[in-house]
Amino acid sequence: MSKRLLILTAMLFLVSSQTHAQAVRDYISIVGSSTVYPFATVVAETFGKTTQFKTPKIESTGSGGGFKLFCDGIGVKYPDITDSSRAIKQSEIDMCATNGVTDIIEIKIGYDGIVIANSKETSPFGLSRKDLFLALAKQIPDPENSGELTPNPHKTWKEINDRLPNIAIEVLGPPPTSGTRDAFVELAMEAGCSRFDWIETLKKTDKKQYQSICHTIREDGAYIEAGENDNLIVQKLETNPHALGIFGFSFLEQNTDKVQGLAIDGILPEFEAIADNSYPVSRPLFLYVKKSHVGMIPGIQAFLNEFTSEKAWGEDGYLTDKGLIPMTAAERDHFTENARQLRANIFMDSE
Amino acid sequence: MNKRMPARPKTIDRINQGLAKRHASEKLFHRMGLLSLLFGITCVAILFSSIISKGYTAFQQTFIQIEVHFDEQYFTVSGKDNDTEALSTADYGGMVKQSLRSQFPEAASRQEKRLLYDLVSIGATYQLRNMVMQDPALIGQTTPVWVPANDDVDMLIKGHMKREAPEAERRLRDQQIVWLDQLIAQEQLSLKLNTAFFTNGDSREPELAGIRGALMGSILTLMVTLLLSFPIGVATAVYLEEFAPKNKWTDFIEVNINNLAAVPSIVYGLLGLAVFINFIGFPRSAPLVGGLVLTLMTLPTIIIASRAALKSVPPSIREAALGIGASKMQTVFFHVLPLAFPGMLTGTIIGMAQALGETAPLLMIGMVAFIVDIPSGIFDPATVLPVQIFLWADSPERAFVERTSAAIMVLLGFLIIMNAIAVMLRKKFERRW
Numbered sequence: 184m185s186k187r188l189l190i191l192t193a194m195l196f197l198v199s200s201q202t203h204a205q206a207v208r209d210y211i212s213i214v215g216s217s218t219v220y221p222f223a224t225v226v227a228e229t230f231g232k233t234t235q236f237k238t239p240k241i242e243s244t245g246s247g248g249g250f251k252l253f254c255d256g257i258g259v260k261y262p263d264i265t266d267s268s269r270a271i272k273q274s275e276i277d278m279c280a281t282n283g284v285t286d287i288i289e290i291k292i293g294y295d296g297i298v299i300a301n302s303k304e305t306s307p308f309g310l311s312r313k314d315l316f317l318a319l320a321k322q323i324p325d326p327e328n329s330g331e332l333t334p335n336p337h338k339t340w341k342e343i344n345d346r347l348p349n350i351a352i353e354v355l356g357p358p359p360t361s362g363t364r365d366a367f368v369e370l371a372m373e374a375g376c377s378r379f380d381w382i383e384t385l386k387k388t389d390k391k392q393y394q395s396i397c398h399t400i401r402e403d404g405a406y407i408e409a410g411e412n413d414n415l416i417v418q419k420l421e422t423n424p425h426a427l428g429i430f431g432f433s434f435l436e437q438n439t440d441k442v443q444g445l446a447i448d449g450i451l452p453e454f455e456a457i458a459d460n461s462y463p464v465s466r467p468l469f470l471y472v473k474k475s476h477v478g479m480i481p482g483i484q485a486f487l488n489e490f491t492s493e494k495a496w497g498e499d500g501y502l503t504d505k506g507l508i509p510m511t512a513a514e515r516d517h518f519t520e521n522a523r524q525l526r527a528n529i530f531m532d533s534e
Numbered sequence: 535m536n537k538r539m540p541a542r543p544k545t546i547d548r549i550n551q552g553l554a555k556r557h558a559s560e561k562l563f564h565r566m567g568l569l570s571l572l573f574g575i576t577c578v579a580i581l582f583s584s585i586i587s588k589g590y591t592a593f594q595q596t597f598i599q600i601e602v603h604f605d606e607q608y609f610t611v612s613g614k615d616n617d618t619e620a621l622s623t624a625d626y627g628g629m630v631k632q633s634l635r636s637q638f639p640e641a642a643s644r645q646e647k648r649l650l651y652d653l654v655s656i657g658a659t660y661q662l663r664n665m666v667m668q669d670p671a672l673i674g675q676t677t678p679v680w681v682p683a684n685d686d687v688d689m690l691i692k693g694h695m696k697r698e699a700p701e702a703e704r705r706l707r708d709q710q711i712v713w714l715d716q717l718i719a720q721e722q723l724s725l726k727l728n729t730a731f732f733t734n735g736d737s738r739e740p741e742l743a744g745i746r747g748a749l750m751g752s753i754l755t756l757m758v759t760l761l762l763s764f765p766i767g768v769a770t771a772v773y774l775e776e777f778a779p780k781n782k783w784t785d786f787i788e789v790n791i792n793n794l795a796a797v798p799s800i801v802y803g804l805l806g807l808a809v810f811i812n813f814i815g816f817p818r819s820a821p822l823v824g825g826l827v828l829t830l831m832t833l834p835t836i837i838i839a840s841r842a843a844l845k846s847v848p849p850s851i852r853e854a855a856l857g858i859g860a861s862k863m864q865t866v867f868f869h870v871l872p873l874a875f876p877g878m879l880t881g882t883i884i885g886m887a888q889a890l891g892e893t894a895p896l897l898m899i900g901m902v903a904f905i906v907d908i909p910s911g912i913f914d915p916a917t918v919l920p921v922q923i924f925l926w927a928d929s930p931e932r933a934f935v936e937r938t939s940a941a942i943m944v945l946l947g948f949l950i951i952m953n954a955i956a957v958m959l960r961k962k963f964e965r966r967w
Contacts, residue, residue, distance in 0.1 A: 208817070210907075210915065221930065224904040225738045231906050232660060238906035240819060240915040243925075260815065303703075412928050414935070437930045440696065440703040499648070505738070506930065 208259040211239035211482055215249030217411065218295055218362055218431060219266035219468050222507050223490075229501070230489045236482035239264075246362050253471065254279035263476040263483055267469045268295065268362040276529060286474035286527035290487070290518050293496055294508040296432035296457040296465040297367050299354075300442040302424040308340070308348055309446035312463060316375030317343045318352050319406050321399040324379050335401050355409040355416045356429035363413075366466045367429055371447070373397040374463065417442055432457065432465075433506025457508040465508065474527045487522040491515070585946075589939025595728035595741060596683040596691045598654055598717060600633040602662060603676040621670060626662040630654055630681070638713055649710050655682040657730070657742045682730065683723070685740040685933035687714060691725065694932060731940065735906045736922065740933030743926070745941050747908045751821055751901070751916030752890060752948075758825020758912060759832060759889050764882050766829070767836030771878070774837075775844040776866050795834035802831045803895030811899060818900035819915035827895045832885035839881020843874040876963035883956040887949050893920045919945045 213223055220243040231238025244252065246267040253265035254275060271289070279287065299310065317323055318337060325333040340347035357364040376397035377383045385393040400406050409416045413430040417438050420428045428442070432452060435444050444452035448463055456462040470490065477483045489495060496502050498509050509515065521528060608624045634650050635641065641650045658681035665679070666672055686705045689695040691714075701708050717723040734744030778784045806827035810816045816823045847870050855865040896902060902921050909916035917925075919941065926938040 212818070212915075217928075220904070221738065227904065228738055228906050241904040242819070242900050242902060243904075260811075260817075413930070414927065431930075433930045437705070437932055439705075440699050 209481060210237040211264065211480055211486055212262040213239050213241045213264045213266065214244045214252045214262045215242075215264075215266035216246040216268040216362055216468070217243045218246075218268040219292070219470075221433065221505055222292065222468070222502050223266050223470075225501060225505055226486070226490045226495055229495070230482075230486050234482070234485055234489075236485060239482075239486060250275045250278070250471075253473070254282055254284050256282045257284055257473065257475055259479070261473075263473055263480050264486075265471050266292075267471065268366060268466060270467070270469060271471060271529060284473060287529040288472040288474055288487075288521065288525055289528050290470040290472065290491065290522055291510065291514065292468050292470055292490065292507070292518075293502065293510055294457055294460075294465045295468055295506075296452050296462055296508060297363060297370070297429060298432055298435045298444040298452040298464075299371075299427055299429055299447065300420065300435055300444045300452075301427050302420045303441060303443055304424040305350075306348075307443050307445055309449060310347075311344075311448050312371050312375035313378045314340075314344050314347065314375070315371050315447075316378075316397070319354060319372065319400050320376065320396070321401040322396060324382065330381050332396065335403070335405075338405075350425045352405045353407065353423070353426040354405065354429065355407050355419055355426055357411060357413075358408040361411050363429070363431060367464065368398050368400070370464045370466065372400070431506070432508065436506050454503075454508065458511075468507070471529070472525075474525055477525060484525070487525075491519040491522045582946075585939045585942050589936055589941075589943050591692045591694075592731060592936040592940035593728050594692075594725045595730065596688040597680040597724060597726045598683045598687075599678050599680050599722040600630065600637065600654070600658075601676060602629055602633050602679050604629065604662075604666065604673045605632075606674055609673055618667075621667055622663065624663070624666070626659040626666075627656075629662060630658045638716075646709065649707055650713065652684055653687055653710060653713065655684050655741045656739060657682045680726065682741045685931055688741055689933055690714070691723070692936075694936070731937070735908045736904060736917070736925070737906065738904075738929075738931075740929075740931050740937055743934070743937060745919065745922060745944055747905055748917050748919045748922035748941070749944070750909050751824075751905075752918040754821035754909060754912050754916060755824040755828060755901075755918055756886055756890060758822055759828040760882070760886060762825065762829040763832045763836055763885065767833050767882070767885075768840050768878055770833075771837050771840030771844060772866060772871070775841050776870065777862070791834050791837055795838060798894070799831050799892055800894040800898070802827050803898030805830065806895060807898045817913055817915075819903055819905070819917075820913050821909060821916045822912040823899050824896055824901050824916070824918065825912070827899060828889040828892060831892065831895060832889050835885040835888065836878075836882050839884070840874070840878040843877025843881065844870060846877065847873045873965060876960055880956045880960050883952055883959075887952045887956075890918075890948060890952070891920055891945070893918075893924060896921060919948070 211227075213227070215223075220241060224241050227239040227241055230236065242262075246269055249262075249265035249267060250271065252262050255261050271287070276287075279285070299315070301307065317335075318340065320335055322332040323335050323337075325331040337343050337352060339349055339351050341349040356367065377386065382393060382396060385396070407426075409419060409428070413434040416428040416430050417434060420426055420442050427445070435442065435452060446452075450456050450462050452462055452464075457465045470487075472483065472487065492500075493515075494500050496507065496509055496515065500509070503509055510518070520526075608626075608629060609620050631647075631651055634654065635647070638650055641647050658679075661681055662679070683691070686695065687710075690697060690704075690706055690711070695704055695706070697704075697711065706714075714723065730742055731744045733746055734742055735747030737743040774784060774787070806823055810823045810826050811818055816826075851869050851873065852865055855869045856862070860868070893902070896918060900915075901917050902924070903915065903917055904925065905915050905917050907914070923938055923941045923945065926934045926941060
């Protein structure tokens with residue numbers, strides 16, 4: 184009976200596989216931020232094609248999700264590297280430590296700019312971070328009662344600032360699950376928010392209140408959550424010339440014929456401006472590596488060497504072609520050295 | 535005293551009276567049905583035409599012909615005699631650059647040379663290496679080779695990037711376009727069939743990216759799913775339908791199976807993560823785990839379809855078999871099952887088609903990942919077609935837009951084939967009573 188045969192083969196299939204499952208992993212496993220994903224994948228591919236090692240597997244889990252997997256333990260079951268669009272938090276270091284993950288190598292790989300852009304059909308206008316806060320916060324300081332909050336009344340940009348055009352506020356941006364959103368809120372909204380003196384003082388006295396004022400984005404339709412897909416935001420800007428969009432610099436670079444970046448605090452989102460840190464809405468990107476995995480999984484050292492080589496992350500490297508903003512030469516040297524020597528710079532030991 | 539209406543209306547008159555209204559409402563119903571059908575067809579037509587119009591160009595790729603001189607000097611590795619080592623580590627990038635320089639000697643400055651090298655894909659390097667590895671006799675010779683062009687060139691040739699746009703707004707500089715025009719005039723640039731799309735795994739270079747890895751992943755995953763869910767599903771259905779006593783317990787199980795069919799698929803992913811990866815310790819991202827999770831997801835569908843198929847076999851068949859002395863098992867295996875089989879198969883194929891298009895549960899078990907190497911077994915890390923579509927849709931490079939649509943076309947092709955097989959099987963074996 185062919186069906187019985189089928190069941191039998193299925194069984195055999197499973198049993199024979201049981202033994203294999205525990206075998207050693209011979210490829211590097213990487214998890215983490217979707218912002219670093221486009222860069223890590225390029226390095227992984229080049230690494231796989233130019234060395235005798237297998238191509239690393241890269242999952243895009245988001246920075247937080249990456250740390251969760253990364254800190255789960257030591258061993259072939261757990262990822263070797265996590266990439267992140269923010270520095271590791273103390274709570275994550277603690278979580279790692281409780282699971283025995285000590286000796287983590289932190290490598291900064293470069294910067295990413297978050298751009299605010301609109302369609303080429305509309306004339307560009309510069310924004311300050313304060314403008315952005317006043318346009319997008321759920322509650323803003325009441326101009327009549329100092330120290331009081333009022334629900335955001337602004338409908339058009341002109342209401343915020345006289346030199347801005349008289350068009351409705353409509354901003355397409357990422358949802359709260361996105362690292363880009365976190366960075367935008369922190370770097371643009373919070374900076375604009377702290378221009379108000381009494382809120383600035385609140386930072387010291389009531390941090391919770393401060394964060395809820397500065398970090399809460401309005402929900403009345405002016406800010407439109409357009410999903411994690413930055414391509415979609417670019418497409419929507421094309422069909423809606425009055426809207427602004429928030430996305431990563433690499434998407435601006437690929438679509439310069441369709442959209443234009445707006446100046447923030449007078450500085451346009453350009454390669455040089457982000458590289459020398461004068462563009463305000465940019466953030467560093469990191470790799471975190473488990474030192475104890477270096478001997479266990481083949482190729483980690485070689486992979487780090489590839490990542491930190493000039494031909495990858497240098498000023499003319501292939502990562503800059505993909506939109507990564509390189510660090511200064513001195514910073515690059517520092518982190519290359521760290522990677523070469525596998526210097527665990529996130530706490531030396533559990534001790 | 536009994537005042538009657540002079541002429542009592544006859545039945546036929548009342549019918550005639552209402553006839554126009556009844557005809558009108560029937561016509562309305564008819565039209566509404568037709569309208570909703572048209573609406574559905576239009577939506578499908580729009581979907582298909584937008585996907586096909588965006589995606590068909592991905593099946594072609596721009597190639598550039600370069601004269602490659604496989605100079606011996608590139609193959610001498612200092613102090614090493616190892617032949618294959620020398621062959622695989624030779625500076626193929628240097629050879630590509632050399633041939634481009636001799637083609638366009640006017641590119642002198644470093645900046646210009648960089649622009650020139652950017653015309654050709656990095657894939658040219660790997661292609662030359664493969665050529666030499668296969669035929670070391672090429673060393674020392676000069677041959678024309680068609681190599682893939684960079685994705686920006688490809689976009690320009692296919693018209694997805696506007697040539698008229700000001701230089702600052704396109705990714706190709708004026709100088710590069712001049713060179714491309716020269717190549718076109720000399721017939722050294724042309725669109726050819728994009729075989730890489732079917733033979734390569736994923737890549738971050740759109741011109742090298744292919745769906746073979748995802749396709750293999752889908753096939754392996756579905757194989758695991760089919761091998762597990764079909765026998766288990768059919769056995770469950772046969773037991774519940776033919777052997778199990780009808781009591782509270784079986785009712786309870788039946789309700790639960792029907793409920794499971796409606797559980798969102800992400801829940802199965804979480805279950806898979808907890809049980810197969812964290813508890814049993816299967817590797818992440820493996821088709822084995824994907825197949826197991828999808829098995830859980832498709833089982834209710836298969837069980838429900840199989841039970842319906844068993845129910846539709848008339849009781850007279852069973853009674854006749856039992857009447858001439860067949861045992862219960864003989865009755866089921868030799869008489870009921872063969873008649874119910876087409877229905878079971880249809881249910882299974884529909885379940886498989888559902889599994890083929892699933893991404894949500896795979897997210898939890900690590901199959902949403904960048905994987906270049908083509909998986910060869912159920913333990914290798916793999917991804918599947920719908921995940922590949924998702925990953926490409928999210929990539930910044932413009933050339934991935936058409937590849938996304940092309941991958942959707944491949945996925946839709948497979949779904950249509952599977953559903954067509956289901957219909958054919960039904961037509962062929964179905965018996966009406």
